[in-house]
Amino acid sequence: xxLVAGLLTLPLAPVRGVAWVVDKVRLAAEQELNDPxxxxxxxxxxxxxxxxGRIGEEEFAQQEDALLARLMTARxxxxxxxx
Numbered sequence: 690x691x692l693v694a695g696l697l698t699l700p701l702a703p704v705r706g707v708a709w710v711v712d713k714v715r716l717a718a719e720q721e722l723n724d725p726x727x728x729x730x731x732x733x734x735x736x737x738x739x740x741x742g743r744i745g746e747e748e749f750a751q752q753e754d755a756l757l758a759r760l761m762t763a764r765x766x767x768x769x770x771x772x
Contacts, residue, residue, distance in 0.1 A: 723763040732756050 721727060735756065739749040 726761040
């Protein structure tokens with residue numbers, strides 16, 4: 690970017706900065722959401738809740754299915770060749 694273009698777009702710098710921060714936060718949230726270690730901990734917590742009677746079998750099965758689907762998707766994204 691040239692000097693003149695840089696000066697002309699200077700008022701847009703805060704908008705670009707906010708957009709950059711939002712993008713970084715979105716990426717971090719996606720990574721944490723799809724982190725296999727986090728998903729496995731959620732599965733363990735779900736199992737504890739079932740054992741302690743805080744949730745029923747039907748709710749456990751639904752949540753477990755959702756977590757396992759997310760875990761498989763995360764692993765496929767991490768290891769696309771199936772390994």
